[in-house]
Each structure stands twice: as C-alpha cells, then as structure tokens.
Amino acid sequence: MNTILKKSSSFFDVYERRPGSDKLTTTYCPGCGHGVLHKLIAEALDDFGVREKTIFISPVGCSVFAYYYFHTGNVQVAHGRAPAAATGIKRAHPGSIVISYQGDGDLAAIGTAEIIHAANRGEGITVFFVNNAVYGMTGGQMAPTTLIGQKTMTTPRGRSVENDGYPIRMSEIIATLDAPVFVERVMIGDTKSTMHTRQTVRKALKLQIEKNGFSFIEVLAACPSQLKMTPSRSKLWVKEVLEKRFPLGVCKDISGEFEGRKFTRKDVKNDELHDILDLETAQVDLEKISRFQDKPINEEIKVAGFGGQGVLSLGTVLSEMGMRHNYEVSWLPSYGPEMRGGTANCSVKISKKKIGSPLVANPTILIAMNRPSLDKFENDVVSGGLIIYDDSLIDRKPVRDDVDIIPIPATKLADELGNTKAANMVIVGALITVKEIMSQQIILDSLGDVLKRKNLVELNQKAILRGAEYIKNLKK
Amino acid sequence: MTISKSRGHVVINTEECKGCELCIEACPSDVLFLSDKFNTHGYHPSAYKGEDCTGCGICFYTCPEPGAITVFKRWDLMTETAACSHCGGDYKVFHTDEKPEALICTNCLKPVKDSQ
Ligand SMILES: Cc1ncc(C[n+]2csc(CCOP(=O)(O)OP(=O)(O)O)c2C)c(N)n1
Ligand code: SF4
Ligand code: SF4
Numbered sequence: 269m270n271t272i273l274k275k276s277s278s279f280f281d282v283y284e285r286r287p288g289s290d291k292l293t294t295t296y297c298p299g300c301g302h303g304v305l306h307k308l309i310a311e312a313l314d315d316f317g318v319r320e321k322t323i324f325i326s327p328v329g330c331s332v333f334a335y336y337y338f339h340t341g342n343v344q345v346a347h348g349r350a351p352a353a354a355t356g357i358k359r360a361h362p363g364s365i366v367i368s369y370q371g372d373g374d375l376a377a378i379g380t381a382e383i384i385h386a387a388n389r390g391e392g393i394t395v396f397f398v399n400n401a402v403y404g405m406t407g408g409q410m411a412p413t414t415l416i417g418q419k420t421m422t423t424p425r426g427r428s429v430e431n432d433g434y435p436i437r438m439s440e441i442i443a444t445l446d447a448p449v450f451v452e453r454v455m456i457g458d459t460k461s462t463m464h465t466r467q468t469v470r471k472a473l474k475l476q477i478e479k480n481g482f483s484f485i486e487v488l489a490a491c492p493s494q495l496k497m498t499p500s501r502s503k504l505w506v507k508e509v510l511e512k513r514f515p516l517g518v519c520k521d522i523s524g525e526f527e528g529r530k531f532t533r534k535d536v537k538n539d540e541l542h543d544i545l546d547l548e549t550a551q552v553d554l555e556k557i558s559r560f561q562d563k564p565i566n567e568e569i570k571v572a573g574f575g576g577q578g579v580l581s582l583g584t585v586l587s588e589m590g591m592r593h594n595y596e597v598s599w600l601p602s603y604g605p606e607m608r609g610g611t612a613n614c615s616v617k618i619s620k621k622k623i624g625s626p627l628v629a630n631p632t633i634l635i636a637m638n639r640p641s642l643d644k645f646e647n648d649v650v651s652g653g654l655i656i657y658d659d660s661l662i663d664r665k666p667v668r669d670d671v672d673i674i675p676i677p678a679t680k681l682a683d684e685l686g687n688t689k690a691a692n693m694v695i696v697g698a699l700i701t702v703k704e705i706m707s708q709q710i711i712l713d714s715l716g717d718v719l720k721r722k723n724l725v726e727l728n729q730k731a732i733l734r735g736a737e738y739i740k741n742l743k744k
Numbered sequence: 745m746t747i748s749k750s751r752g753h754v755v756i757n758t759e760e761c762k763g764c765e766l767c768i769e770a771c772p773s774d775v776l777f778l779s780d781k782f783n784t785h786g787y788h789p790s791a792y793k794g795e796d797c798t799g800c801g802i803c804f805y806t807c808p809e810p811g812a813i814t815v816f817k818r819w820d821l822m823t824e825t826a827a828c829s830h831c832g833g834d835y836k837v838f839h840t841d842e843k844p845e846a847l848i849c850t851n852c853l854k855p856v857k858d859s860q
Contacts, residue, residue: 272848273815275810279810293759293760293809294809296808298787301808303807303809304806304808306808307805307807307808337810459805459806462805466805500769503766
C-alpha cells in the first residue's frame with residue numbers, strides 16, 4: 269500500500285495538450301464518473317508498472333480528450349471504433365497493454381458491431397464501458413442504456429418501449445459469447461462500490477498483462493450535468509435507480525482456467541509477399557529509359573468508358589509501364605455497382621515526384637472511350653491538357669478549345685485486328701506516341717509480364733503498334 | 745499542529761478542485777468542508793479542518809479530479825518542520841516509506857529539497 273495517495277504518474281503533471289490557460293484540471297464536469305474511473309485505471313497502470321507500454325484509446329464522447337490526461341500511448345478514434353482500432357494496435361504490438369475506453373453512446377449505439385466482434389474474437393484487450401444512461405458530450409440525448417421513462421433531450425416525455433425499445437444490457441450480451449474471459453458490471457456509486465470497482469479494474473488489467481485475456485468492464489457512473497442533478501444526487505440515482513435495471517456482478521469469469529492468448533506474429537518476406545499478391549518484379553533498365561530522365565513528367569490521367577471496354581486495365585498497363593520507367597505511379601479504380609454496361613473510370617498518376625494522393629480531379633490527359641465519359645469529364649481537363657477520344661463510338665466532338673484534342677477510332681481499328689477488346693491498347697499506343705513519356709519497345713517487351721491472359725499478348729502488341737501508326741499518319 | 749492526534753493528513757489542491765462536494769459527503773470522519781473562499785474557476789473548494797484525518801483515502805478515490813486531493817496515510821511519518829525549497833516557508837514534511845530520504849512538503853506537495 270502506498271503511503272501517499274496522490275496524482276498518479278500515469279497522468280501528465282501538466283495537461284499541455286489541453287488548449288487554453290487551464291492545464292491542471294480535466295474537462296469533466298464536477299462530479300463526473302469518468303474522472304474517478306480514470307484515476308482507478310491510472311493507479312493500476314502505475315502499480316503494475318505498465319504505463320510505458322500502455323496504449324489508451326480515447327473514444328468519441330466526453331472522454332474524447334483522455335489523451336490530454338493519460339501519460340501513456342494514446343490514439344483517439346472515430347465514434348464507436350475503439351475496439352476495431354484496439355484490435356489492430358494489439359496485433360501490431362502484441363506486448364502492449366491496450367485499453368478501449370468507451371461510453372454508452374459510443375459502445376452500445378454506433379459501435380455495437382465493433383465491440384461484439386472484438387469480444388467474439390477474444391482480442392487481448394481491456395474494455396472499459398462507462399454506462400451513464402445518456403449521451404453526455406452532445407447534450408443529453410437518449411442512449412441505448414437510457415431507462416424506460418427516463419427523460420432526456422430526445423425523449424422529453426420519457427423513454428418508451430414502443431418508440432425506443434428496452435435499455436440494452438451489454439455485459440449480459442457480451443457474456444453469452446465464447447471468447448471473453450472476464451465480464452463484470454460494477455458501479456461508481458457509494459464508497460464500497462467504488463472500492464470494489466477499483467479491484468475489478470485491477471483484475472481486468474492484470475488479466476491482460478498476464479494472459480492477454482479479453483475483459484469487458486461495464487461501469488455504472490453518474491453524469492450529473494445531463495441528469496440535471498447535483499453530483500451527490502446523481503450518484504444516489506446510479507445506486508438506487510440505474511442499478512435496478514443493470515444489476516451489478518460478474519457475468520462471466522473463466523480467468524482461472526483461461527490459459528492465455530498467444531500471438532504468433534508472422535513476418536512476411538518480400539518474395540512471399542510478391543507471391544501472395546501475384547506481383548511480377550519489374551526490372552528497370554536505366555540505359556533504355558535515359559531519354560526520359562530529364563523531362564519533368566507529371567501526368568494526371570483519367571481513363572473512362574463502359575465497363576468491359578478495358579478501361580481499368582488500360583490504367584494498370586500505364587501504371588505498370590510507368591514503374592518500368594522508374595516513375596512514381598498510382599492507379600485508382602472507380603466503378604459503379606453494375607459489372608457490365610455501366611460506366612467505369614480510373615485515375616492514373618505518372619510522375620517524377622512522389623505522389624501524395626491517387627485522386628485525379630483535373631486530369632492533364634482524358635481518355636474518353638464512350639460518350640457519357642466525354643460528357644462527364646471534358647470540363648475537368650486542365651487548360652492546355654489533352655483529350656483522346658474514340659471517335660468510332662462517340663458521336664460528338666469535344667467543345668473545349670483550350671486543350672489538344674485527338675480523335676482516334678480505337679474500337680474500329682481493334683475490330684480490324686480481330687477483337688474490339690484491344691481498343692484500349694490501341695489508345696496506349698496512340699498516347700505514348702503523342703506524349704513521349706515511355707518507350708514503345710519497353711512496353712511491347714514487357715506486356716507479357718503485365719497482362720493476365722497470356723494468349724492475348726500478341727493481339728495487344730499489334731494494337732499498340734496500330735495506335736502508334738495511326739498517330740504517325742495523322743502527323744504527316 | 746500536533747502530530748500525535750491525527751493518523752493521516754489530507755491536502756486539497758484548491759485550484760484543481762471543482763467543488764462537487766463528493767469528498768465531503770464521503771469522508772467518514774467528517775473532516776472536510778466547503779471553503780467559503782472561491783478559486784480562480786469560481787468554485788468553492790473543499791478544505792480540511794486540520795485534524796482528525798485517519799488517512800483512509802476514501803476522499804481520494806471519490807474525487808473525480810486526478811490531482812485535487814492528496815492523502816498522507818501515515819501521518820506518523822511526518823517529521824518536524826523544515827524549510828521547503830519551493831514554497832520557502834517552514835512547512836511540515838513527510839517521509840515516504842518507499843524512499844525514506846525523500847521529504848515531501850505538505851504545503852506544496854513537492855520534494856522539500858530537489859535532488860541534485
Ligand atoms: C460519427 C459520429 N456520429 C455522431 C457524433 C456525435 N456524438 C458525439 S459524442 C456522442 C455521444 C457520446 O455519448 P457516450 O458514448 O454515452 O459518452 P459520454 O459523452 O456520455 O461520456 C455523439 C452521438 C460523432 N461525433 N461522430
Ligand atoms: S456531461 Fe456528463 S459525462 Fe460528460 S463530463 Fe459532464 S458529467 Fe461527465
Ligand atoms: S471530490 Fe474533489 S473536486 Fe469534488 S469537492 Fe472534493 S476535492 Fe473538490
């Protein structure tokens with residue numbers, strides 16, 4: 269037993285992250301249950317000597333700023349997602365102590381799916397679930413745990429079963445699952461219950477420290493501000509009213525026989541990763557690409573057409589070939605829910621510089637393979653940019669006069685070669701002839717590595733040559 | 745202040761107290777009260793009567809503010825007054841049992857002498 273009970277060293281001495289001049293007090297209202305639970309957790313982290321390897325996950329809710337206070341690792345996550353984030357963090361850092369701290373709006377409303385599945389997987393984390401029967405942060409709306417008849421901002425006549433269903437008992441639900449090791453509902457009410465909560469907090473954290481067991485601790489606590497009661501009355505309400513609906517006690521405890529959760533972290537070797545992702549290793553032949561070295565290339569390309577026209581693979585070929593020319597590349601597909609007949613497009617970036625985002629809002633090059641794509645993207649092209657469009661399918665000319673425009677009957681040319689599906693490669697051939705950003709020879713040579721269907725390589729090589737030839741004839 | 749009578753000692757950090765009164769209500773020995781002065785946040789902070797604290801720590805675990813309450817559980821470890829290098833005056837100091845050589849000022853809660 270410590271001879272001095274003082275501010276835990278798992279809290280920051282001064283809350284530097286808190287904006288404003290007051291850096292000594294928390295943002296919680298007078299008498300709020302969050303503060304007490306924070307203290308019990310912090311004390312346990314101190315006593316068990318695990319502060320430095322603890323990662324505390326702050327939710328959305330009044331405890332959103334827990335990272336102001338806890339002198340641990342901290343992550344603040346989107347509403348309800350703490351157990352999902354905790355899963356990733358714990359798996360990436362198996363030796364850490366991960367705490368998912370959540371309110372009833374966070375855990376039992378928007379985040380119900382996350383907590384159920386994290387519990388069902390038995391992640392080696394500790395969940396503290398503060399049930400104060402109301403949404404505190406947003407001004408006292410009904411929570412899933414609000415009592416029948418309880419007046420809140422959104423239930424001004426009191427919660428009714430017909431409208432709002434029943435107050436949900438999360439601990440009991442979690443306890444029906446196989447994987448959780450320890451599930452208990454406790455209370456910050458009178459001294460006795462608070463001191464019992466202290467023991468439970470310690471037990472739950474110990475379970476994670478020693479055996480990586482999943483525990484779920486529901487803490488009934490007061491929110492005096494939203495209950496519109498004095499701190500003292502609100503604690504009495506927790507004890508005398510809230511507890512009636514949410515009985516205290518252990519819902520599940522198999523910590524005795526639980527043998528511990530083992531983590532086997534598999535390091536994936538580079539070669540293995542290539543196999544898993546079915547990647548080819550591109551060789552860059554610096555000599556062959558030397559003539560592109562000094563050009564300040566930075567193209568943002570939008571390729572658009574019907575699903576089935578090979579719009580996405582046109583994009584992959586461009587980006588794969590870009591890699592073989594030592595460019596930075598990105599490829600981002602976008603397609604409608606329908607597989608065929610709908611429109612599809614992809615964004616490709618090919619650049620000498622590092623790429624920050626794969627999104628292309630204003631393309632330097634638009635490749636339009638059907639009429640809707642031209643209609644949709646024509647106006648987005650940057651002034652001075654380039655529009656290449658398939659005039660065997662598109663029955664209008666682009667109206668822009670501040671961009672270069674190249675019509676090419678790609679589908680017709682491909683059809684003459686025996687397969688309209690090669691229209692996309694006709695366009696590749698045309699593009700690299702108009703814009704000298706890649707070597708035709710490298711593309712022809714490595715097409716076999718890039719295309720999935722090896723029997724189509726020859727056809728596609730022909731299509732590329734045909735596209736190039738068409739442009740050369742135009743220039744004459 | 746006599747050492748003998750009280751088994752414990754409590755210090756309220758008035759600037760961190762929000763005046764919720766929960767500690768006052770929880771204290772079994774009834775040695776805490778609401779001060780009639782208010783702090784810079786406008787709260788009337790809790791205050792210690794100055795004796796009869798038993799060092800039970802209940803107020804500490806009741807208070808939601810991490811740093812508002814400090815409880816010295818073994819007032820018998822308190823020594824005579826000494827000069828504190830932080831707050832200047834002669835204040836009572838406290839031997840911690842973890843580090844008997846460390847003296848803590850019961851006024852400002854800092855080590856009486858900063859270790860060199
Ligand atoms: C995605 C999303 N939806 C809604 C909100 C608004 N919102 C903020 S806090 C909150 C409820 C928090 O209630 P609870 O989890 O009970 O925590 P308490 O504030 O009571 O501690 C809501 C709905 C949000 N921030 N993000
Ligand atoms: S609104 Fe309620 S839950 Fe939020 S800080 Fe205030 S008392 Fe605590
Ligand atoms: S419980 Fe804490 S915040 Fe509330 S009155 Fe006592 S010292 Fe102040």
